[in-house]
Amino acid sequence: MTAEYTQMKRVLFCTDFSANAHYAFDFAVDAAAKRDGCELILLHVIPEPDAQFWKTYIYELDTDVDKNAREALDAKIAGEYRPRVPAGVPFRAEFRIGKDYAKIIDVARELEADLIVLGRQGRGALQSIFFGTVAEKVVKRSTCPVLVIPLPRNDHASPGAE
Template sequence: MFKTVLFPIDQTRESRQAAEVVANVVKTYSSRLIILSVVEIPEEGESTNPEMTSAAAIAKLLEDAKTLFQSEGINSETIERQGKPAFTICDVADEIEADLIIMGCRGIGLTEEGVTDSVSNRVINLSPCPVLVVP
């Protein structure tokens, strides 16, 4: 049913918590797991968090995630991209023909003010496949 699962990650607690659900789904369906990290390119005048954009930090994040899944007996592939997170996640899902996207959620999209800023809300609306959001 879910041959290919896309797991977009960042350095949030919510991403780490979603990893358990990802492991369960991937094991249950013997899925191919793709771990994605999107480095957001700031628009002119926006400040960035150097921790979130450092190539070394992203490489470590992806390697740590891969190691975590390996310890569960799950092989995974990693992809690093630059761009707007929601659009990039959906583009990659389309490219790899993902059957499911599993992602963590900070909950900011649950308020009216946060709806337009929520990456998970945008992914739900743009995704070429089902999206499982782990609160």
């Protein structure tokens, strides 16, 4: 017995706020906008060591670190992403703390995503030349289709540039 394709209801867009993710967002918007009632969900995963470091580092200065971090991310999304979503396309943002590819897979399952969209190369210091390690791991582990978007040929940064 084979599974049947059903109407796409949720597109999960994963961002690390890199140039590649910014470019890939247009593909996620297009996929959601072409399907009536399809929800576009933006996911940003904060790596656990980074989150714990910053919480410890600024704890004495401000006890509302999580609230302030969420407000900063919300402002970034409101400025960079929300204006690019057409009226009528349901849109929301989700944040998780943990291992990037694992959280992407977990959230895709939890939210029953029909498609995952992400950039091929993110902000990682040691980027894979041919295929970003996060994208590769998501493709290998996902149970739903994954659309991996490279930067356009003329936008590929030279080594060391972002």
